[in-house]
Amino acid sequence: MTSIAAMRAFALGGQTRPLSWRQQQLSHLNALLQELEAPLQAALAADLGKPEVEAFFEIVGVQGELRLAKKQLKRWMAPRRVPLPAVQQPGRTWVQDEPLGTVLILGPWNYPLMLLLRPLVSALAAGNTAVLKPSEQAPAVAQLLAELVPRHFEADVVRVELGGPETAQALLKQPFDHVVFTGGTTIGREVMKAAAEQLIPVTLELGGKSPCIVLDDADLQVSARRIAWGRFLNAGQSCVAPDYVLVTPAMRQPLEAALKQAIAEFYGPDPRQSPDFGRLVSTRQFDRVDALLAGATVLHGGERVRAERYIAPTLVEGDPKSGLMQEEIFAPVLPLIEVSDFEAALRFIAGRPKPLAAYLFSRSKTARQQLIERSQSGSVVFNDVIVQAGVPGLPFGGVGPSGIGRCHGEVGFRSLSNQKSVYQRPFALDLAWRYPPYGNRLSLLKRLLG
Numbered sequence: 001m002t003s004i005a006a007m008r009a010f011a012l013g014g015q016t017r018p019l020s021w022r023q024q025q026l027s028h029l030n031a032l033l034q035e036l037e038a039p040l041q042a043a044l045a046a047d048l049g050k051p052e053v054e055a056f057f058e059i060v061g062v063q064g065e066l067r068l069a070k071k072q073l074k075r076w077m078a079p080r081r082v083p084l085p086a087v088q089q090p091g092r093t094w095v096q097d098e099p100l101g102t103v104l105i106l107g108p109w110n111y112p113l114m115l116l117l118r119p120l121v122s123a124l125a126a127g128n129t130a131v132l133k134p135s136e137q138a139p140a141v142a143q144l145l146a147e148l149v150p151r152h153f154e155a156d157v158v159r160v161e162l163g164g165p166e167t168a169q170a171l172l173k174q175p176f177d178h179v180v181f182t183g184g185t186t187i188g189r190e191v192m193k194a195a196a197e198q199l200i201p202v203t204l205e206l207g208g209k210s211p212c213i214v215l216d217d218a219d220l221q222v223s224a225r226r227i228a229w230g231r232f233l234n235a236g237q238s239c240v241a242p243d244y245v246l247v248t249p250a251m252r253q254p255l256e257a258a259l260k261q262a263i264a265e266f267y268g269p270d271p272r273q274s275p276d277f278g279r280l281v282s283t284r285q286f287d288r289v290d291a292l293l294a295g296a297t298v299l300h301g302g303e304r305v306r307a308e309r310y311i312a313p314t315l316v317e318g319d320p321k322s323g324l325m326q327e328e329i330f331a332p333v334l335p336l337i338e339v340s341d342f343e344a345a346l347r348f349i350a351g352r353p354k355p356l357a358a359y360l361f362s363r364s365k366t367a368r369q370q371l372i373e374r375s376q377s378g379s380v381v382f383n384d385v386i387v388q389a390g391v392p393g394l395p396f397g398g399v400g401p402s403g404i405g406r407c408h409g410e411v412g413f414r415s416l417s418n419q420k421s422v423y424q425r426p427f428a429l430d431l432a433w434r435y436p437p438y439g440n441r442l443s444l445l446k447r448l449l450g
Helices: 004-012 019-048 052-077 114-125 139-152 165-171 185-197 220-236 249-267 283-293 342-350 365-374 409-415 442-449
Strands: 080-082 092-099 102-106 129-133 158-160 178-182 202-205 211-214 244-247 298-300 314-317 333-338 357-361 379-382 417-424
Touching: 004 102, 004 129, 019 052, 019 114, 019 139, 052 114, 052 409, 102 114, 102 165, 114 129, 114 178, 114 409, 129 165, 139 158, 178 185, 185 202, 211 220, 211 342, 220 249, 220 333, 220 357, 244 249, 244 342, 249 298, 249 314, 249 333, 283 333, 342 365, 357 365, 365 379, 409 417
Parallel strands: 102 129, 102 178, 129 158, 178 202, 211 244, 211 357, 244 333, 314 333, 357 379
Antiparallel strands: 080 092, 092 417, 298 314
């Protein structure tokens, strides 16, 4: 098997620098996606019970990123001129992006294809080689990637490593040039610690409790449908899903009723029988959520079948002190918390760790601006949820405990490139005043350099 050292030597040897090589690798990735499309449905159904449409979303998410990269890559690679102060003329300065080397991509289990291959687009566009470590908790998708990736990429360009935590730990001891990790905050800390031992830069796409605020002037039915869709998509296992709802007294009961109606419209009278509702990834995850629900006041749903890893779309009365509000739920459970007004909602959010996303349903321009200015989150979305993650050119990532660094589009390309500063001077006009002996030049230098 190709060693990490060999992959790094290939990436840093100059062969990956040309635009033509990078475009060719992106074409290989496109061919991989085409071959994956048919068998992916069965793999995602086995791992997560994903409906066919949600399985297709994973392919589409990578394809959008890929199309943008292929279209914009020449522009991204072009040197970026930097103005040179008059006192340092004549000369030219610019930033030249170059490959970092070999990137390790540690994928999650909730979107086991999309969140592994999206960073690969940026890595290849930036001229890097890459090692993919799929999540062992989605074994069918991991095995599928292990079989198909070698058909489209040379082993010294992209390779797949299968295994559990011990494999990830062993990989993190290798001399990678960047690590991209998507997953929970606890494991993210461990990844960062391991990378720090070798001073390897990291991009951490984590999660957290993304709040959703519903004000009195929101469109009730549209808000409920969009919130229910985002919360119960992929059986609630989306890092950017609304994790809880803060709602004003006037909207509290109407919103609960509208959410129940939306759930019934989406999944029928028995969501367990719906072909459009998934399952939790493992009995371990089921048991975790089952324990969190044990003391909760269930407003709707709550049915659980451990043998099927099934938890019904569930609404609960939110309690800020409950276990459901102390960690990311990552399941089809949505707490509703009544707050007196928008100001109280802002204080509630400010008193908690910075989330990956913040959502507001309101027609008020003032409220929208206040959420931007008075809260910190990786992204803000008004009158919808989750959709920001599907925009290829929009930087995606968290802040503080919800993540470090950004991915997608040009930002993803830059983060996986070495942005080398270049300064070029001619031999002409080699003025003597810069060299010793300095004599009484200080006053002159103060006038020149200001």
